Amino acid sequence: MAAAPGALRRALPSIRSAIVQVHPQNKSQLTRLFSTSLPSQRLDSSSSSSSSSTPEYAIPDPSRPTHFGFETVTEGEKRERVAGVFTSVAESYDRMNDLMSFGWHRVWKDHFVASLNPGFSPLTAGPDPRGSQHILDIAGGTGDIAFRMLHTAHVLNNNPSVRVTMSDINRAMLTVGKQRASALPASQQAALSFVEANAEDLTRTRPLQPLSDAEKATTKHAFFDPATATSSIPSNSVDLYTVAFGIRNFSNIPAALREARRVLKPGGVFACLEFSKADKHPLFNALYKEWSFRAIPLIGQLVAADRDSYQYLVESIERFPSQEEFRDMIVDAGFVVAGDGYEDLTGGVAAIHKGMKPRA
Amino acid sequence: MPCPGTLSVLSAGSAATSTATATATSRLVLLLPLRRPGAVFSASRSTIAFPSRETSPFVNRDKPTAIARSITTSTSTTTRFPRRHLPHTHQHHHVVRRQYHSHDHPPPPGPFTPAESALLGAAYTHVAAQGFSREALALGARDAGLLDISPSLLLGGSDGGVFALIWWHLYTQRNALAAKAAALFASEIDGSPGGSKDATAATPSLGGIGGGIRTVSERVEMLAWARLQGNDEAGVVGRLQEALAVMAQPSYVPASLKELALLADEILYLAGDVSVDPSWYTKRASLSAIYAAAELFMTTDQSPGFRETRAFLRRRLNEAAEVGSAVRSAGEWLGFTASAAVNVLRSKGVRI
Numbered sequence A: 001m002a003a004a005p006g007a008l009r010r011a012l013p014s015i016r017s018a019i020v021q022v023h024p025q026n027k028s029q030l031t032r033l034f035s036t037s038l039p040s041q042r043l044d045s046s047s048s049s050s051s052s053s054t055p056e057y058a059i060p061d062p063s064r065p066t067h068f069g070f071e072t073v074t075e076g077e078k079r080e081r082v083a084g085v086f087t088s089v090a091e092s093y094d095r096m097n098d099l100m101s102f103g104w105h106r107v108w109k110d111h112f113v114a115s116l117n118p119g120f121s122p123l124t125a126g127p128d129p130r131g132s133q134h135i136l137d138i139a140g141g142t143g144d145i146a147f148r149m150l151h152t153a154h155v156l157n158n159n160p161s162v163r164v165t166m167s168d169i170n171r172a173m174l175t176v177g178k179q180r181a182s183a184l185p186a187s188q189q190a191a192l193s194f195v196e197a198n199a200e201d202l203t204r205t206r207p208l209q210p211l212s213d214a215e216k217a218t219t220k221h222a223f224f225d226p227a228t229a230t231s232s233i234p235s236n237s238v239d240l241y242t243v244a245f246g247i248r249n250f251s252n253i254p255a256a257l258r259e260a261r262r263v264l265k266p267g268g269v270f271a272c273l274e275f276s277k278a279d280k281h282p283l284f285n286a287l288y289k290e291w292s293f294r295a296i297p298l299i300g301q302l303v304a305a306d307r308d309s310y311q312y313l314v315e316s317i318e319r320f321p322s323q324e325e326f327r328d329m330i331v332d333a334g335f336v337v338a339g340d341g342y343e344d345l346t347g348g349v350a351a352i353h354k355g356m357k358p359r360a
Numbered sequence B: 001m002p003c004p005g006t007l008s009v010l011s012a013g014s015a016a017t018s019t020a021t022a023t024a025t026s027r028l029v030l031l032l033p034l035r036r037p038g039a040v041f042s043a044s045r046s047t048i049a050f051p052s053r054e055t056s057p058f059v060n061r062d063k064p065t066a067i068a069r070s071i072t073t074s075t076s077t078t079t080r081f082p083r084r085h086l087p088h089t090h091q092h093h094h095v096v097r098r099q100y101h102s103h104d105h106p107p108p109p110g111p112f113t114p115a116e117s118a119l120l121g122a123a124y125t126h127v128a129a130q131g132f133s134r135e136a137l138a139l140g141a142r143d144a145g146l147l148d149i150s151p152s153l154l155l156g157g158s159d160g161g162v163f164a165l166i167w168w169h170l171y172t173q174r175n176a177l178a179a180k181a182a183a184l185f186a187s188e189i190d191g192s193p194g195g196s197k198d199a200t201a202a203t204p205s206l207g208g209i210g211g212g213i214r215t216v217s218e219r220v221e222m223l224a225w226a227r228l229q230g231n232d233e234a235g236v237v238g239r240l241q242e243a244l245a246v247m248a249q250p251s252y253v254p255a256s257l258k259e260l261a262l263l264a265d266e267i268l269y270l271a272g273d274v275s276v277d278p279s280w281y282t283k284r285a286s287l288s289a290i291y292a293a294a295e296l297f298m299t300t301d302q303s304p305g306f307r308e309t310r311a312f313l314r315r316r317l318n319e320a321a322e323v324g325s326a327v328r329s330a331g332e333w334l335g336f337t338a339s340a341a342v343n344v345l346r347s348k349g350v351r352i
């Protein structure tokens, strides 16, 4: 990680000069990547509801320091800022993913879903007598993973009993997802539900209340407030928990992993697709970093007029633990793994991590 | 498939040969005492063996047998090499040591995590009926009290763990050879010729001495045959073409060749081949090729007890001394595997 701020520092001057030439008025943004006037003292009571056996770091604590890009902020602050980022990019989100991955993210997502093969049941034994499959897509955003899951399960594996719950902390993202879902076949729409939830505490959720057009215009931070929770995701109720390009945004990853383990049935699978470290290939890595640190925030500025959000996305990728470190976190949360526990995609620019909740 | 360093096997077969001569010669002296079966190592010899190993450009990835035989303790191996490479060394070690020590060792850790072993071990029992398939994996998961989704834990691309299941087959069959060797050669080790009826029954008529001390070639033939019989015992002979088609996919070729090389290595080691001359690599290459050809022959063999396969195996081994036979077998294997792959793909509707 030590190299990361260095890379940023190296990248900044050239970005600065590029911007200064084009838009001199933007200079102030470069020294202050995020407004420090964001509200940060919201207290939520999630920590008190956690059992005493839980390690301290796994209990969400809004006042504990965490990272926001390369800044250190409290967990509560990060949650709000992340919500802000994704509210501002919700509409231009697909474009952003294409930029970050050179379009690879579609291939990765296809591969991710194909390798999980949701809805597959052995033909010779028939449907599982223990009930139909339930997939929980966390940080589901605008639905890229959830829709692929439905297609694979219902169409390719001909198993319409599979249900998918798509969840996100951000109502704006989920609202876009719900709009997109209206293009799905009716049977798939019927098997899909939308839930507002913070991945770090799935005991307090509520069904999506889509953002109205009026709200869209006025709401800056459309994140879910746990005080408004009306439901929860029960323990041992999920066959497959997926999180794609979401987990690096979480304030408290151990808490999210602990919740993943709780909601999964024994034998259930945790699967994570995330940007990762390409440092096994130094040259490629250097080029990729140049691209992401220099070009992406600039393009974000030009395409979405939102430099801060894109800057954050690049930094959060850099901050995220290495493949091995993250695998160890998954094991520490009580999952078992196969092989090395992860699989690199495109030289490690992204990686898939998997873990299984063991039988009790 | 996460199988680090799989390419090394390719170098072992080709580019490495010249370097091998130097390495082999430097080891020759150290290993000489081992040529006598039952020789006891002295402590000083084991310590001498270490430096040559550390400076060797060929750290024991592809040539672990000589090293395993040259040391009497595996501690340094354990600390220096990643988990995945250990079983091989340990296993040799185990067999060698059993001649001198009465106490038993824990089973080797193997390249599979406990979760993988549970899934794959249960799935393997369904291969005979369901092939190397997702069906077998899902049925195995249910047997193990897990969910239909559980096999998706397995890594290795979008085939949902099918190659992992094939690898399990290759690995467990190879691993089982040590025990088979112990049973087959029990009479020799005991020094009571003809003591084991099994061994006598399986003795090939290669013009060797029945019952008593066999030649290395005879033991190689017996072991290769024992490994082929393993396919029959597991009921997977009818599924091998399918497996070979998967193994021939570009992303799995390195791992598949690596397993084949390890099998040849294992057979030669268990047969007591201790030669460390330049023929070290060619011998392994020809045995790999012959074994692979015999296994392919087996997939279409209808004769009772796979008699024809055994005849084929013997013929090839007898020819092995002739120049070029290894190359021919390898070519045959590639050709056959490619056509098997094409057939399987065609049956799946791919237009080739």
Ligand SMILES: C[S@@+](CC[C@H](N)C(=O)[O-])C[C@H]1O[C@@H](n2cnc3c(N)ncnc32)[C@H](O)[C@@H]1O
Binding pocket: A082, A083, A086, A138, A139, A140, A141, A142, A143, A144, A145, A167, A168, A169, A170, A173, A197, A198, A199, A200, A243, A244, A245, A246, A247, A249, A250, A251
């Ligand atoms: C980059 S998007 C990924 C969306 C989608 N999974 C995909 O692959 O296209 C990241 C998502 O994580 C969500 N997120 C961030 N922090 C979260 C949290 N603590 N709990 C749940 N979702 C969160 C954001 O709202 C955002 O929608």
